[in-house]
Amino acid sequence: SQKIEQNSEALNIQEGKTATLTCNYTNYSPAYLQWYRQDPGRGPVFLLLIRENEKEKRKERLKVTFDTTLKQSLFHITASQPADSATYLCALAGGGSYQLTFGKGTKLSVIP
Amino acid sequence: GAVVSQHPSRVICKSGTSVKIECRSLDFQATTMFWYRQFPKKSLMLMATSNEGSKATYEQGVEKDKFLINHASLTLSTLTVTSAHPEDSSFYICSASQGALQETQYFGPGTRLLVL
Numbered sequence: 001s002q003k004i005e006q007n008s009e010a011l012n013i014q015e016g017k018t019a020t021l022t023c024n025y026t027n028y029s030p031a032y033l034q035w036y037r038q039d040p041g042r043g044p045v046f047l048l049l050i051r052e053n054e055k056e057k058r059k060e061r062l063k064v065t066f067d068t069t070l071k072q073s074l075f076h077i078t079a080s081q082p083a084d085s086a087t088y089l090c091a092l093a094g095g096g097s098y099q100l101t102f103g104k105g106t107k108l109s110v111i112p
Numbered sequence: 113g114a115v116v117s118q119h120p121s122r123v124i125c126k127s128g129t130s131v132k133i134e135c136r137s138l139d140f141q142a143t144t145m146f147w148y149r150q151f152p153k154k155s156l157m158l159m160a161t162s163n164e165g166s167k168a169t170y171e172q173g174v175e176k177d178k179f180l181i182n183h184a185s186l187t188l189s190t191l192t193v194t195s196a197h198p199e200d201s202s203f204y205i206c207s208a209s210q211g212a213l214q215e216t217q218y219f220g221p222g223t224r225l226l227v228l
Contacts, residue, residue, distance in 0.1 A: 032215060043116075043205045043219035044156070089155070098144065098209060100217060102155040 002028045006090060006103040013080055014111055021075040021106045023090035028101075030092035033066055035075050038087045038105065047088075048075075080110045115139055116208050118220035125196055126228055133191045133223045135206030141186035142208035146217060147179075150203045162189055196227045 003026045013019045023033070032051045036044035050057045050066045050073065057064045063076040077084050087107045091100040115138040125131050135145060144163050148156040160176075162168035162183035170176045178200075180192040189208075193200055203224055207217035 034216070036219075041203075041222065041224070043118075043207070043222045046216055046218065049215060093215070098215060098217075099146070099158060099161060101158075104153075104155040 002026070002101065004028070004090065004092060004101060004103040006088075006106045008106045009104070010107045010109070012109045012111060015080060015082060017080055019077040019080045019084070019108055019110070021088050021090075021108065023073040023075070023103055025071050025092060028071070028092055028094065030094040031096075032093055033064075033073050034091045034093075034100065035062075035064055035073075036089045036091060036102075038089055040087075044089055052094075077108075080108075082110045082112050084108060085110050114210070114216075114218040116142075116206065116218045116220040118206055118223050120223060121221060122224045122226075124226045124228065127197055128195055130192055130194045131196055131225060133193075133204055133206075133225075135189045135191070135208070135220050137187045137208045137210070137218070140208075140210045142189075142210055143186065144209050145183055145189040146207045146209075147181060147189075147191050148205045148207070150205060150222075156205060159191075193225065196225070198227045201225055201227045 005024045034049045035047045038044045048064045050064045061078045065074045087105040089105045091102045117136045119134045147159045150156050159174045160168045160170045164186050168181035183189040205222040207219045
């Protein structure tokens with residue numbers, strides 16, 4: 001069966017360091033992968049989309065990589081700030097459908 | 113741009129009653145809207161996909177007679193939880209996508225439902 005794993009349920013990091021979150025998937029051939037941020041009691045907020053034929057995408061302090069051979073995406077936040085503390089979700093879509101399948105998320109805490 | 117609202121943000125109801133949740137796209141026309149539910153520390157689970165003017169497509173295991181979805185216009189979808197029970201208590205989130213940019217879903221702020 002299709003499976004998406006964000007292998008850290010929680011990640012603590014010192015302010016100013018680079019946070020790296022991992023998303024692995026099995027039995028899936030996604031056309032694209034997305035990363036969202038979710039704050040407690042709120043809906044997810046779209047951050048970045050990366051397609052199967054793209055290796056890397058950047059947006060300000062965010063960087064996403066996509067390795068379809070390893071079936072893995074890495075999400076980086078450089079110069080992390082306490083305001084970056086949130087749960088980050090990866091989501092995949094494929095097979096001609098726009099429906100997203102979400103991972104469980106990684107709760108990032110940036111410590112001042 | 114691409115703002116989605118939900119109403120109410122929080123609702124408490126008695127067991128056996130029905131609750132309606134509204135999802136609106138405020139500044140764009142949403143060709144497709146999605147309804148999710150999320151349990152504490154769990155991921156979002158897709159319940160159904162709705163396209164304006166047609167019947168919703170429900171995911172396996174989601175009772176269509178219990179979770180009624182109406183997508184009457186390009187800016188409004190509603191989810192009605194009928195005869196709610198305590199196990200229906202959850203965080204319900206809608207999202208909307210538009211036209212050629214259907215890849216990106218814009219999420220509402222969510223509705224916290226508590227059934228007593």
